[in-house]
Amino acid sequence: MGAIKDRLRADLTAAMKARDEFAKSTIRMALGAIQYAEVAGDEARQLSETEEVAVLTKEQRSRAESAQTYADAGRPELAEKEAAEAEFLASYLPQPLSEDELVVIVDRQVALAEAELGAKPTMKQMGAIVRAVNEQVVGRADGKTVAGLVRQRLG
Structure with a gap:
């Protein structure tokens, strides 16, 4: 349990x-x-x-x-x-991440994707990056916010 x-x-x-x-x-x-x-x-x-x-x-x-x-x-x-x-x-949920903490996690994941691809990730890789970030921040950040930050970093 x-x-x-x-x-x-x-x-x-x-x-x-x-x-x-x-x-x-x-x-x-x-x-x-x-x-x-x-x-x-x-x-x-x-x-x-x-x-x-x-x-x-x-x-x-x-x-x-x-x-x-x-x-x-x-x-x-x-x-x-x-x-x-x-x-x-x-009160039963984990403490939400601040905007700055979320930006750091998104930037790290974008950098990992860039290292993997050998080039800057495009919007085609956005879904994979959003999924990876969401796995790290379960319950601590809204998926819509994560997707917006990833879109901003890739766009």
Whole structure:
């Protein structure tokens, strides 16, 4: 069992003892998402910590997008609830990389691709570079941001 799932279960017990309904419901939602991912597919399996981070990242992003949608629709009470859930889930995710840290990783990967090819990488190699960077920054940077930085470096 992954460390995140263990931490969620321990925090669920603490939330139940403290009668914290918000934490209890949010943790149960997160555990449900992880358990759903575990049984999805041909046979049940334990998720790795990286896979757990991916599931929680997806749930956190979904809550943040829902909060924005509710805010745009004039439903501040629902937007506030979704934003609070997104913030709560973010506490279980690895610390996001700063822009500067991400630039260093992207530059290093572009340099590796350049050394491999013997020439400056082109947009044709962009997908491979983005994949390599995303493997290094799982859960710590948004894929869209990574792709934008790689595009900027190659363009």
